[in-house]
Amino acid sequence: MDWTDRAAAEEARKGNQLAFRVLVERHSRAVFRLAFRMTGNEQDAEDMVQETFLRAFKQLHRFDGRASFGTWVYRIAANCSLDLIRARRVRGERQPGLDTAASPDPSPERVTRSRQLAGILDHALEQLTEAERTAFLLRHYEGCNIDQIAKVLGVGNSAAKHSVFRAVQKLRGALEPAWGGAK
Amino acid sequence: MNHLSEEELTQAYYGDEEPESRRHPEARRHLADCAECQAAFQHLKTMLDELLSESVPERGTAYGAEVWNRLLPRLPLEKPRRVWLRWWTAVPVLAGLLAVAFLAGRFTQPKTAGIAPEARQRILLITLGNHLDRSEILLAELVNAPPGAADFGDERSSARDLLDENRLLRQTAARMGDASRAAVLDELERALLDIAHSPSEISAPELESLQRRIENEGLLFKVRIISSNIHRKGQQL
Structure with a gap:
């Protein structure tokens, strides 16, 4: 079925199961990527994908179409992932490192460098606030614009822009000392 | 004109400058002419570009359907009459x-x-x-x-x-x-x-x-x- 996101969301809200399926199939990969970046491992990311769409289904009546469905579902995914991260903190668990995907033909140097970088990045991401982490991941990896990030975070555009900047500033501060060694 | 701030360099990297602001055209010109700002920008760009190489596990085109199949039994659908x-x-x-x-x-x-x-x-x-x-x-x-x-x-x-x-x-x-x-x-x-x-x-x-x-x-x-x-x-x- 060739629905736009808005039309599919409208249909899904009326109880059309097929329309919701279209939305799930269209946005699953993007939600997985965000969840993986935020939670740091595949299994948690898979759980977050399920949780995100389950919450989206239950909250469809709240989707007013002002933001795109993608932005709206990103917001849910970010919140689900943040809930998981908070729960981990409460339980005293450490945020797992990013299980970086292997490139198709990695050289030993590249694998080593990638692991080093991933380790440093994990630690640096942990130093960010929730808003900074979410803003950075959405801007840097998902290519969301400031307006979309603002909607996901539920803040104004200048606050969203500042969150991205603060995140970059903190990452730079954490990465640069080790940068020379890793380079 | 003053050198670009860290925030302006970050905005320039992401293309998040405010085109309507008075400083924007000046900052652009400055970045094009100032070797020091260019070096700072290049340094930031190298680091941020490097982070982009951190990929996520790939999910195939059938992933959406797999997600749906796992999700369906969990959806609170109206029971069939x-x-x-x-x-x-x-x-x-x-x-x-x-x-x-x-x-x-x-x-x-x-x-x-x-x-x-x-x-x-x-x-x-x-x-x-x-x-x-x-x-x-x-x-x-x-x-x-x-x-x-x-x-x-x-x-x-x-x-x-x-x-x-x-x-x-x-x-x-x-x-x-x-x-x-x-x-x-x-x-x-x-x-x-x-x-x-x-x-x-x-x-x-x-x-x-x-x-x-x-x-x-x-x-x-x-x-x-x-x-x-x-x-x-x-x-x-």
Whole structure:
């Protein structure tokens, strides 16, 4: 079925199961990527994908179409992932490192460098606030614009822009000392 | 002009500058001309570009369908309602009820002039046949219902309608000395009572228990046999 996101969301809200399926199939990969970046491992990311769409289904009546469905579902995914991260903190668990995907033909140097970088990045991401982490991941990896990030975070555009900047500033501060060694 | 701030360099990297701001064109020109700012920008760009090489595990094109298949059983979907159970199913029940009530009175009261015994017998057989057909549909639907919790509202109300008719038909059969029919109708009545008094949202174990009971007693089979005999007899009359 060739629905736009808005039309599919409208249909899904009326109880059309097929329309919701279209939305799930269209946005699953993007939600997985965000969840993986935020939670740091595949299994948690898979759980977050399920949780995100389950919450989206239950909250469809709240989707007013002002933001795109993608932005709206990103917001849910970010919140689900943040809930998981908070729960981990409460339980005293450490945020797992990013299980970086292997490139198709990695050289030993590249694998080593990638692991080093991933380790440093994990630690640096942990130093960010929730808003900074979410803003950075959405801007840097998902290519969301400031307006979309603002909607996901539920803040104004200048606050969203500042969150991205603060995140970059903190990452730079954490990465640069080790940068020379890793380079 | 002053050198670009860290924030401006970051905005330049992401293309998040504010085009309408007075500083924007100046900052652009400055970045194009100032070697120091260019170096700072390049340093930032190298670091941020390097982070982009951190990839995520790839998910194939079928991933969306996989997510949907895992999600579907968890969605709080409206439980399926049986299409055949609608308001109009009550019409034959009411008609049957009237016919049975009329005939029951006729059979139990002293004979008076009026309706011929053969006609009475035929009406009774038709009414009983219709009643058994509807009961059979209800039982078959129930026995073949997929496992799991279900909305049971339609089944309950259908069973209630059938129950009154069944009671009259059983009493009539007993008065007429038709013990085997009366016995099956008695069994059917108990099953209809159970269905009618089930919760409107039936749980999986409750549904399973009802299904097992109907199957164990062979009730559906008995109803089918009597129904088929009655239809045959009705055609002969």
